[in-house]
Amino acid sequence: MGLLxxxxxxxxxxxxxxxxxxxxxxxQQFSDLTQVLFSFLTEPKEVERFxxxxxxxxxxxxxxxxxxxxxxxSILLVPSGALKRNLSSEQVRADFIAxxxxxxxxxxxxxQWKVNSPTLTRLAVGQTLMINQLVDMEWKFGxxxxxxELEKVGSIFLQxxxxxxxxxxxxxxxxxxxxxxxxxxxxxxxRVKTSLESFT
Amino acid sequence: xxxxxxxxLPALQGxxxxxxxxxxxxxxxxxxxxxxxGLGPLALRTSAxxxxxxxxxxxxxxxxxxxxRHVVYRGLTRAEDILSLFPETFHQNLKNLLTKIILENISxxxxxxxxxxxxxxxxxxxxxxxxxxxxxxxxxxxxVPTCLLQLKVQEDVALxxxxxxVSALTVELSKETLDTMLEGLGRIRDQLSAVxxx
Numbered sequence: 317m318g319l320l321x322x323x324x325x326x327x328x329x330x331x332x333x334x335x336x337x338x339x340x341x342x343x344q345q346f347s348d349l350t351q352v353l354f355s356f357l358t359e360p361k362e363v364e365r366f367x368x369x370x371x372x373x374x375x376x377x378x379x380x381x382x383x384x385x386x387x388x389x390s391i392l393l394v395p396s397g398a399l400k401r402n403l404s405s406e407q408v409r410a411d412f413i414a415x416x417x418x419x420x421x422x423x424x425x426x427x428q429w430k431v432n433s434p435t436l437t438r439l440a441v442g443q444t445l446m447i448n449q450l451v452d453m454e455w456k457f458g459x460x461x462x463x464x465e466l467e468k469v470g471s472i473f474l475q476x477x478x479x480x481x482x483x484x485x486x487x488x489x490x491x492x493x494x495x496x497x498x499x500x501x502x503x504x505x506x507r508v509k510t511s512l513e514s515f516t
Numbered sequence: 517x518x519x520x521x522x523x524x525l526p527a528l529q530g531x532x533x534x535x536x537x538x539x540x541x542x543x544x545x546x547x548x549x550x551x552x553x554g555l556g557p558l559a560l561r562t563s564a565x566x567x568x569x570x571x572x573x574x575x576x577x578x579x580x581x582x583x584x585r586h587v588v589y590r591g592l593t594r595a596e597d598i599l600s601l602f603p604e605t606f607h608q609n610l611k612n613l614l615t616k617i618i619l620e621n622i623s624x625x626x627x628x629x630x631x632x633x634x635x636x637x638x639x640x641x642x643x644x645x646x647x648x649x650x651x652x653x654x655x656x657x658x659x660v661p662t663c664l665l666q667l668k669v670q671e672d673v674a675l676x677x678x679x680x681x682v683s684a685l686t687v688e689l690s691k692e693t694l695d696t697m698l699e700g701l702g703r704i705r706d707q708l709s710a711v712x713x714x
Binding site: 401402441447451455464469478495 | 635
């Protein structure tokens with residue numbers, strides 16, 4: 317088989333067989349199936365929709381669902397490996413051909429890959445580990461009118477509530493800032509923004 | 517904080533036994549700063565220092581605490597207002613000295629009261645750094661900048677006494693989160709300017 321781009325591990329036996337079977341689909345059928353696959357890859361949470369669409373495809377094209385699911389599993393190995401390794405559409409095409417898919421179908425899939433890869437890359441980056449991710453910030457500010465020690469105060473306070481994602485739970489952190497601290501905080505955050513922008 | 521009544525202030529005349537004006541100054545500061553619970557030990561020290569009976573010292577310290585706190589509470593800034601708190605028969609020179617000492621200290625005491633008022637945990641420090649993520653298990657090559665922000669927050673001063681508890685929280689912000697945050701902070705700044713310009 318030669319070296320594949322999308323993986324260094326040996327590919328399961330069944331994959332070759334599955335992809336050869338795909339060659340029997342017409343161009344239209346292959347195009348429809350590819351559409352279903354990419355709509356799942358770009359919205360991985362829509363599992364039920366994906367399964368429903370696969371089932372419809374099987375019925376319409378008189379294919380049994382069981383074997384179809386196996387074929388789909390085999391196909392999906394390539395895009396997920398390709399994403400991890402930032403493969404070009406050329407490399408994806410080459411891998412499909414090496415695995416036994418016809419040139420025509422491999423080229424078509426590779427084209428679709430090229431079109432969808434910005435979305436897929438963004439999704440993968442979004443899944444990257446973040447420590448104590450800040451998910452929300454709420455604030456209020458007001459004037460302290462008086463206290464038990466001072467009848468009339470008239471000073472400004474600012475309260476922040478930060479919602480932080482710790483593992484699968486969120487934690488709320490409350491704090492108070494004085495006005496000078498607020499301006500200093502704002503200034504620092506603007507410096508961070510400049511720094512982040514210079515790296516994009 | 518109710519004004520110390522005419523029955524309590526005469527106890528202040530125990531201060532006439534003080535060795536110097538500075539001693540009186542010192543005692544005024546200690547009485548103001550002490551929480552009500554701390555007045556007992558302070559009275560004992562004063563009783564020894566001014567050769568007063570424990571009962572007299574307690575009344576003195578309590579009256580001085582009440583007087584200083586009342587002036588700060590009401591925000592009195594004129595000598596006449598403070599002088600009028602004393603009864604007619606009060607020792608003239610002592611009355612003037614106390615008024616002078618109080619006026620000298622009033623803004624420092626006001627700041628002290630404000631600094632120790634109850635509040636949510638306070639931000640005491642912040643640090644940040646920008647990292648570039650170059651690789652992860654989900655994608656082997658990327659160049660994604662991200663910000664780590666460390667906020668040091670101190671628990672309510674009144675609860676901690678002399679050993680404030682400072683906790684550090686480190687959060688990660690993506691560029692989008694930072695932009696949203698800056699939008700919010702900008703709105704706060706605009707509203708603050710609107711309030712300031714009224």
